[in-house]
Amino acid sequence: xxxxxxxxxxxxxxxxxxxxxxxxxxxxxxxxxxxxxxxxxxxxxxxxxxxxxxxxxxxxxxxxxxxxxxxxxxxxxxxxxxxxxxxx
Numbered sequence: 001x002x003x004x005x006x007x008x009x010x011x012x013x014x015x016x017x018x019x020x021x022x023x024x025x026x027x028x029x030x031x032x033x034x035x036x037x038x039x040x041x042x043x044x045x046x047x048x049x050x051x052x053x054x055x056x057x058x059x060x061x062x063x064x065x066x067x068x069x070x071x072x073x074x075x076x077x078x079x080x081x082x083x084x085x086x087x088x
Contacts, residue, residue: 002074003027032077036066037061041085043069043078 004023010017035044040061045068054060069086072078078086 001018001075003031003077004071007076014048015056017045028077035072043072043082045078 003024006020006027010020010024034047036042037044042064045065052058052060067085071077073083073086
């Protein structure tokens with residue numbers, strides 16, 4: 001959602017684009033390196049800082065969080081193939 005806000009701000013105040021464009025690109029790069037699960041081909045909603053609050057026998061990876069990829073698509077994070085995989 002931060003990326004969406006940055007996009008809107010740069011549209012509303014074009015003179016801020018030089019300052020925020022590089023920051024936006026860095027956020028995209030970092031978000032995708034952490035939140036795109038290449039193995040399972042899905043966008044994950046968050047990363048725990050310490051450990052999962054769920055018991056060890058709970059398979060959280062078996063859950064498909066549809067909100068995370070929806071916002072990632074809106075923010076322009078996912079490419080066409082990733083969007084197709086997410087929608088399928």
